[in-house]
Amino acid sequence: MTDDFGNFDDEQNNDRYKVSAKKTVDEYTKLDAEDESLAKWKESLGLSADVLPLEFPGDTRKVVIQKIQLLIDTEHEPISFDLTSEETINKLASMRYKIKEKSVYKLRITFKVQHEIITGLRYVQYIKKAGIAVDRIDDHLGSYAPNTKAKPFYEVDLPESEAPSGLLARGKYNASSKFIDDDGVNHLALRWGVEIVKR
Helix, strand or coil, rough: CCCCCCCHHHCCCCCCCCCCCCCCHHHHCCCCCCCCCHHHHHCCCCCCCCCCCCCCHHHHHHHHEEEEEEEEEECCEEEEEECCCHHHHHHHHCCEEECCCCEEEEEEEEECCCCCCEEEEEEEEEEECCCCEEEEEEEEEEEEEEECCCCCCEEEEECCCEEECCCCCCCCEEEEEEEECCEEEEEEEEEEEEECCCC
C-alpha cells in the first residue's frame, strides 16, 4: 500500500501503555471464577458464555467492520457503505458522495468482535485534496469483548464535523481510512471520497 497514511506507522510510541500478554475469552471466563470483584469486572467487559458463534467457519478476523454510514444534516437518509462486500470496498475508491458546504456530518461505524477482547480500537483517517494532505482524524473507539446473542454488534458514532465552505474548499476529497488496535493490528483499510458542493 502506498504511504497514504503519512508517517503513522513510524510514530514514536515510547509513552504508550504496554499491553500485557493477551488471554483468550475462554481463559478470561475461567479466570478466578470464585472472585466476586473479578466476576463484576468481566461482566463489565461483556464477557459471558453467550458469545456468538462464528458467522463464517474458519474466519480468523478479530474485528469485522460491517458498515459505515455517513449521516449528513441536510440529507434525510444516511449514505451507507456495506463493508462486508469486497466488491463495495473496491468501488469506494472511485466513488464520490456529495456533501453541501457547511453541512454538519458524522460517521457511524457498525462492527463486531470475535475470538478475543480487542483493546484500544481506533479509527484513523487521512484526507487529501488535489494530492495535498488537509486533515487527519484519529478517533478512539474503545475496547470490546466478543459479541454475544444479546449484543450481536457494536455501533459507534464519531464526533460531528462541519463541511468547509467557499470556492477554494469546494471540490473532491480523497480519504484513506483504517481501523487499528493497541497491538498495531490493521483490521481494515479502505479508500473513499466525498465532494463538497455549493449549498
